[in-house]
Amino acid sequence: MDIKFGFADTARELVISVDGQQDELSQQINSALADNSALExxxxxxxxxxxRTDRVVYVEIGATKPHAVGFMGA
Structure with missing residues (x-):
């Protein structure tokens, strides 16, 4: 799943593709943001x-649903 970070004073975003569950990652990110600590x-x-979480303005966590690939015949 993709995690997108937006930072203050810049139009660029950081997108990281990670393995894991959305709930676990959300909890890890929320904890780092609340403590204003580094997120690894x-x-x-x-x-x-x-x-560094002190400059993070928003975080978008992608869905864990896998994308369908291929063609479907009728």
Whole structure:
């Protein structure tokens, strides 16, 4: 699922594709935002992101529903 971060004073967004459940990630992000602490996430390729939460304006957490791929015949 994709997690999109918006930061103050910039039009650019940070989008990270991570594995995990939406509820768990939401709780982890809310905790870091409430404590104004650094948030550490690992993406699907194993890259580690450390995000300072003091400049985060919004977070969009994608749905856990997988996308349908392919064609359906009748």
């Amino acid at each position: 996430l690992v993406d699907e390729k194993g890259r580690k992101y450390i995000i």
